[in-house]
Amino acid sequence: MALNRKIAYIDLSTGDIEIKPIPLEVRKKFLGGRGLDAYLLLNHTEKGCDPLGPGNALIISAGILTATCASATARAHFMAKSPLTNLLGSANMGGFFAPELAWAGFHHLVIKGKAEKPVYIWIHNGEIEIRDAGQIWGKTTTDTQWAIRDELGDEDIKSAVIGPAGENLVTFANIMTGIKNSAGRTGMGCVMGSKNLKAVAVRGTMDIEIAHPVEALEYNKQFIDQITSAKVNQTQGTLGTPFIWGATNSWGGVRTRNFQYNQCEDADDIEPERIDEVCEETMGPYHMTGCFACQVHCRAQYKVPSGPLAGKYDEGPEYTSLGAFGGEPDCKNAETVFAGNHLVDQYGVDNLEIGSMISWAMELYELGILTNKDTDGLDLKFGNDEALLEMVERICFRKGWLGDTLADGGLPAAEKIGKNSFDYLIQVKGMNNLHSDERGTPALALNIATASRGSDHLRSRPAIDLYHLPEKVLRKIYSNPIPYDGPLSSEHTDYEGKAWEVYWQENCYMAVDCLGICKYHTVFLGATLPNFEDWPKVLYYNTGLEMSPEEIWDIAERCNNLERLFNLREGLKRDDLKKGDTLNHRYFDEPCRRGAPDIIGMSIDRKKFNKMLDEFYEHHNWDKNGVPTPKTLKRLGLDQEPSHLV
Amino acid sequence: MEKVLMINYQKCTGCRLCELVCSVMHDGVSNPARSRIKVMKWEAEGLYVPMSCQQCEDAPCMNVCPVKAISRDEDLGFLTVDYDICIGCRSCVAVCPFGAMNYNIIDKKVFKCDLCGGDPQCVRFCEVKAIEYVDADRVSNYKKKDAAERLSAAQKEGAALQAAM
Ligand code: SF4
Ligand code: SF4
Ligand code: SF4
Numbered sequence: 001m002a003l004n005r006k007i008a009y010i011d012l013s014t015g016d017i018e019i020k021p022i023p024l025e026v027r028k029k030f031l032g033g034r035g036l037d038a039y040l041l042l043n044h045t046e047k048g049c050d051p052l053g054p055g056n057a058l059i060i061s062a063g064i065l066t067a068t069c070a071s072a073t074a075r076a077h078f079m080a081k082s083p084l085t086n087l088l089g090s091a092n093m094g095g096f097f098a099p100e101l102a103w104a105g106f107h108h109l110v111i112k113g114k115a116e117k118p119v120y121i122w123i124h125n126g127e128i129e130i131r132d133a134g135q136i137w138g139k140t141t142t143d144t145q146w147a148i149r150d151e152l153g154d155e156d157i158k159s160a161v162i163g164p165a166g167e168n169l170v171t172f173a174n175i176m177t178g179i180k181n182s183a184g185r186t187g188m189g190c191v192m193g194s195k196n197l198k199a200v201a202v203r204g205t206m207d208i209e210i211a212h213p214v215e216a217l218e219y220n221k222q223f224i225d226q227i228t229s230a231k232v233n234q235t236q237g238t239l240g241t242p243f244i245w246g247a248t249n250s251w252g253g254v255r256t257r258n259f260q261y262n263q264c265e266d267a268d269d270i271e272p273e274r275i276d277e278v279c280e281e282t283m284g285p286y287h288m289t290g291c292f293a294c295q296v297h298c299r300a301q302y303k304v305p306s307g308p309l310a311g312k313y314d315e316g317p318e319y320t321s322l323g324a325f326g327g328e329p330d331c332k333n334a335e336t337v338f339a340g341n342h343l344v345d346q347y348g349v350d351n352l353e354i355g356s357m358i359s360w361a362m363e364l365y366e367l368g369i370l371t372n373k374d375t376d377g378l379d380l381k382f383g384n385d386e387a388l389l390e391m392v393e394r395i396c397f398r399k400g401w402l403g404d405t406l407a408d409g410g411l412p413a414a415e416k417i418g419k420n421s422f423d424y425l426i427q428v429k430g431m432n433n434l435h436s437d438e439r440g441t442p443a444l445a446l447n448i449a450t451a452s453r454g455s456d457h458l459r460s461r462p463a464i465d466l467y468h469l470p471e472k473v474l475r476k477i478y479s480n481p482i483p484y485d486g487p488l489s490s491e492h493t494d495y496e497g498k499a500w501e502v503y504w505q506e507n508c509y510m511a512v513d514c515l516g517i518c519k520y521h522t523v524f525l526g527a528t529l530p531n532f533e534d535w536p537k538v539l540y541y542n543t544g545l546e547m548s549p550e551e552i553w554d555i556a557e558r559c560n561n562l563e564r565l566f567n568l569r570e571g572l573k574r575d576d577l578k579k580g581d582t583l584n585h586r587y588f589d590e591p592c593r594r595g596a597p598d599i600i601g602m603s604i605d606r607k608k609f610n611k612m613l614d615e616f617y618e619h620h621n622w623d624k625n626g627v628p629t630p631k632t633l634k635r636l637g638l639d640q641e642p643s644h645l646v
Numbered sequence: 647m648e649k650v651l652m653i654n655y656q657k658c659t660g661c662r663l664c665e666l667v668c669s670v671m672h673d674g675v676s677n678p679a680r681s682r683i684k685v686m687k688w689e690a691e692g693l694y695v696p697m698s699c700q701q702c703e704d705a706p707c708m709n710v711c712p713v714k715a716i717s718r719d720e721d722l723g724f725l726t727v728d729y730d731i732c733i734g735c736r737s738c739v740a741v742c743p744f745g746a747m748n749y750n751i752i753d754k755k756v757f758k759c760d761l762c763g764g765d766p767q768c769v770r771f772c773e774v775k776a777i778e779y780v781d782a783d784r785v786s787n788y789k790k791k792d793a794a795e796r797l798s799a800a801q802k803e804g805a806a807l808q809a810a811m
Contacts, residue, residue, distance in 0.1 A: 205679035
């Protein structure tokens, strides 16, 4: 049964391991995955703890549906206090790690302390062992995984690992599994590195009983048909996420030259069709792959087509690599995108953050805030492909003054560089924004400003806001499972009603992250995809848990409030430019210079933005400062936190 | 007409949904260790090959079985293990040239693909059609067509190259 999967508490300082069941009352309050992670994090860390100290807890989990007979439940979630933002650290990845963790008997791992020497954790059918990692320390992400398989003599082992970036405590190092799957954001790999933890290796052959197998199988088929019949997923399944970058660029919604422009011109060589061509040329006509049990298969396979890395196999490049190594630094060569994507995958670093950091440095260099002395002679101009890739190396290995400085993350780097460098850092809560431009889309701007892990599109983005859906359709989606009769607008440049959309999406994505489902299988890019009304059946057939759409909504809201409580505990303040729910001044002061007629000239209206933020808090029943009121906490059963149920 | 699984590994995305639904269909649990089909992977090269029983004509597993526990289903043509007779000696596992006869340590039993009694779930769920359920005598025809397509595409490309020179 999914419900009999356990929590393991692992202390790397003492070597103590404790294994406990997850009580049903806990499941009913937080389900699992990201939601229960948030509860564990709040309960197992002290206020103000050092993100890189032994007191920080790294929490690793599978969703409650992971590896059951439901579609695309491959997601693993990671949480800790973030060394990048000093607030909530939270990242999610697909692949085959989370299902293996569930087959090995576990849903949550709470890892504290710090090992004296490099170690890895080996989890096998209910048993846990801490093993020496002296031989694998220093290896790339893939070599680490293959070395563990060799050492333990089992090719089916799945590992979540760090690469050199995590070892070198780059604050935005990620955790990876397989070739490409990454828990990318907020530096979870850096936390692993700080604990001397190179990998968590899992292997399991324990049954997960399906509560109602016949129904689960039939419903899964229906679910998959619903998912694969959505046009957006068919395109994802052939072109992958580069298609989103291409489409967004064509109307002027991507960042270029560190947010100076909102459209990358003459980008033919990195358009999705061109990327697809290279994948086909190097891997043949069937070159899409995906995560466990997923029928969207959004990831392309490729070999680097030319240059020094020619012939290297990898997967992607996805939206973010196109932004990081194409649009944002204004390097418009497919070869650079493929090579950059390969480097970040091998070194284990967040492509989004590193791409943004380098582009920020490029603007600072062009403005004279960074000089040749700072770059050790590197001509760090926009459009310099070699300098871009060289900086990836320097950051991941902390080489030179600039590499070392940027590896600390945006806020500390801005302090070290000084002058007015901070003004050019396109961040929220200390984390850089996705390579997209939200100046023409207030709903999306509110989303990144309020996302719990810092600037981010996967926490609450109402992406369907861009589709100009008829109000009737919007109302059907956004007034379920709880009623809403306030304003809604089909116009993406409006401010009216957008706070509700962001609030609704926030709960929708939290629910998905608790269940362990991929976001391409809910109302993210497609309006017809499953949401609250569909999940009770999947949950019931697979786990036996009976829950109404409203109850799942409540759980999601409860878990979002937990994340809020954590952030408030660690110093979040509404208007704080470094720790708040607000945006870089460029969003308000610099209008878009390129793009379609409805984008050009657009910027965010500060007054309207603040009103939208007020509304967002009101929907949450938070006060004017974004703090949950005692009444709200009581309603959600969070008035006694930390309550130490598990 | 006897039908068989036809696997085109090039189409396989490596998702392992087939393994999942196979174990749910037969045992009511999710556990690839119980699946009759297994996707062999060379992850470092992006190569995935689903492997299952070939329902051999002169089946080594059937021939080797010392107690004659393996027989052919009259209607659908697949080979099946009679657990009332099977003594669990695993000779069939040793002799199968494809590794398609499995042994699971949970119930201590050999097990193999039974085409889900005529409605193979792996086929039903594999959207990319890496596994299909086709008449046994049509397999080579599909393969011919595939190969012919590749050949003509190559010829067209060659002609285009020549024209461009
Ligand atoms: S849609 Fe893509 S990311 Fe999501 S589960 Fe499928 S392959 Fe993985
Ligand atoms: S379901 Fe199809 S694509 Fe997925 S692993 Fe099985 S054969 Fe391959
Ligand atoms: S189990 Fe092996 S030997 Fe027996 S029929 Fe299948 S492929 Fe042939």
